[in-house]
Amino acid sequence: MADPITPVLTKRWLSPNSWRLSTYEQLEGYTAVKKALRKPQEQIVALIKDAGLRGRGGAGFPAGVKWSFMPPNEDKPHYLVINADEGEPGTCKDIPLMMADPHSLIEGCIIASYAMRAHHCFIYVRGEVLHCIRRLQAAVREAYDAGYLGKDILGSGFDLDIVVHAGAGAYICGEETALLDSLEGRRGQPRLKPPFPAAAGLYAKPTTVNNVETIATVPYIVNGGSDWFREMGTEKSPGPKIFSISGHVEKPGQYEAPLGTTLRELLELAGGMKDGIPLKFWTPGGSSTPMFTADHLDVPLDFEGAAEAGSMLGTTAIMVFNETVSVPWAVMKWTQFYEHESCGKCTPCREGTFWLAQVLERMVEGRGTEEDIDTMLDVCDNILGRSFCALGDGAVSPIESGIKYFRDEFLALCEDNKAKQSESALVGAQA
Template sequence: MTDKLTPILSAHWGEDGSWRLENHVGHGGYGAARTALTTMSSAEVIALVKDAGLRGRGGAGFPTGMKWSFIPQDNPNPKYLVVNCDESEPGTCKDVPMLMATPHTLLEGIIIACYAVNAHHAFVYVRGEVLHVIRRLRKAVADAYAAGYLGANLFGTGYDLDVVVHAGAGAYICGEETALLDSLSGRRGQPRLRPPFPAVEGLYACPTVVNNAESIASVPAIVVHGAAWYRQMGTERSRGATIYSVSGHVKRPGQFEAPLGITMRELLEMAGGVREGHELKFFTPGGSSTPIFTTEQLDVPLDYEAVSAAGSILGTKALQCFDDTVSVVRTTLRWTEFYKHESCGKCTPCREGSWWLVQTLRNIEAGRGAPGDVDKLLDICDNVSMKSFCTLADGFVACIRSAVRNFRSEFEAGCRGTPAWELLPYEASALFAPPRERLTVQSTNEGGAA
């Protein structure tokens, strides 16, 4: 199945010193930026990205070129590009390895994107916990300045560009673009009511493009090879290749760069299959905030349209795989605890709903659920869904609803006095930690610890 892989962004990840400027230049790096700035107009760059069909890789899948075209060029205020590297959703792990391995690919994409929207300042917003990524990006930026790829008069065109790498403070909510912009401005990271949209009033109330790191890093290859080359990969409406992150109960977890439309069955084969003696039970097609899939969806093409038609969201292509040893009650509770902790508290349905969902799920997990608690879960979800400023609440509602829909009997068992760890012993699903005594597991969970 290795012929399904399409190494573009990941082509040089395995090389010694792949992150160094000389390595990137040795592979033709910054040639795409030179081509764009010296032979193309800004409008031509936007048209090229539109024709290629590149869609945002941060979750929503919005067409990148169209997003760039929304920037009002008649607005006299400065224009900004903000690159969202605040990767923090459970299971999502594509941007960090990319930024560690080839940071100059991102910087080259930033140059081209800024030129396209007439921006002279770009900000790379990185999650504060990944200090190693921040250091590597800042070193790459410094090297690019020293070599003349950033700063004044790029490639002799008179175009100036400055790039700042900004470390966030570790709030998941700042992955939402308007919360990110407020955080970057020095305010509390909370989602804004829209409109106005960032393209009109974004960073410092100026026109701003916010793109995911993988989206921007994909642009140089499009400039080099052309839109027709890019459109040959993927499906009719989901063009190109992307990075799929396969983790969990598989033999060879990792990043697999493949055309959009590949199936989970094919990716599982690349990852060596589920660990010995077990079978796949369920998986997330796009991270923990997306409705889960079961083996019935193994052959669903993993593109934006097919996954949506099957009842989920492609999201960040974070494919967490869980085998038959896993309690879906426990997994759903852990995800919901995360979202409860990371809620900014601005919206009452999200703030209060997540708290009640966690309490109800903890009771069900411990076998203390009351009759009707499963329906109460779904009722709370109905009262939370689509009622907040951002999609955080919709994310934890989605994973709960889909878990109950596919594995209701496990939740009902927790309402009849059977703890989840008795139904499916937790130590059996452990990947890294040594097996623990059942009593310790039971005591920990009855105490309500995460």
């Protein structure tokens, strides 16, 4: 088992009324912002760089480096945008965090906005989670009333306004530039890059887009320091992480552990496989990351370890499937999701996901052929790296990895179809 750590990101979650300002302040809340506002902005950015905090939204880009892309002058308004869309299948970490401890996100927003000289922050939340939006709005009101938001915060001369914005339930708006289009009131579709958001983002002004968990981690780094943060996790992927574990486990839920923890260790925390049925396959970071098998139980779940094993850490949305689940069926369900959620802007994704879903549906219905497997791989090859954003790449991941590890299951469906055709032909000949 990994060295146990005192909970960091989740330490307040089980406290009574953990979402209230009074509870947050009793448990070291808003102490980091008081420290940060007394330091030069460049020093805060350097601290986040030294800590090695990497984006928790999937890509793992170093947060401090991203912050440093923001222009140092203030001749244009600067914006901080929080990506709280969390639409990746299997991902359930940001919404529980905002429900249980919304002030940690708000405090992180204040510190990050100050570091990047932004005076407006937008928190873009998935529209379906109305309960979460209401709780976050209530927390923002509490922060305004206590003087943590608004004009001249804590007498520092720094002003900040936070707006909680409800999305309309589009998966594509998890992509940062589509999110910005949605925030501006347009249909959520990815933008051509460059220009990147740091140069021309929201309203064509310098903008940084960060994930909820990334920003909620910032106050702990300010209080604890970069060396303390690096004591957890691995050298290149330091710090604690919230892992969402769902599927065939005894105790699904959110588990905080250091980056580099393995699935074997996480399964122990989650009570093991449900009903003792063995593990068959699993996703390390949601359905858009290539699947792993039981042979990957000891892969270190950090950005480097997952990549070396042939997948991605993603959002650490671990979906666990036992031996009762058909891989082609699961892959078909994921592909149907991507077909539905494609924004339609680019041809490879729009057309490719449609045809992949058609072929998979035919195979699962028992009408597939061996040629269909090669056809799907060919379509995947025409989508991968050629779509406007990462949705296309994510859509092909379960198909390519499913065929890689479980090709025999796809072939079995084709053999069943051959047998049915032979039987039908025999009956026809006898008739």
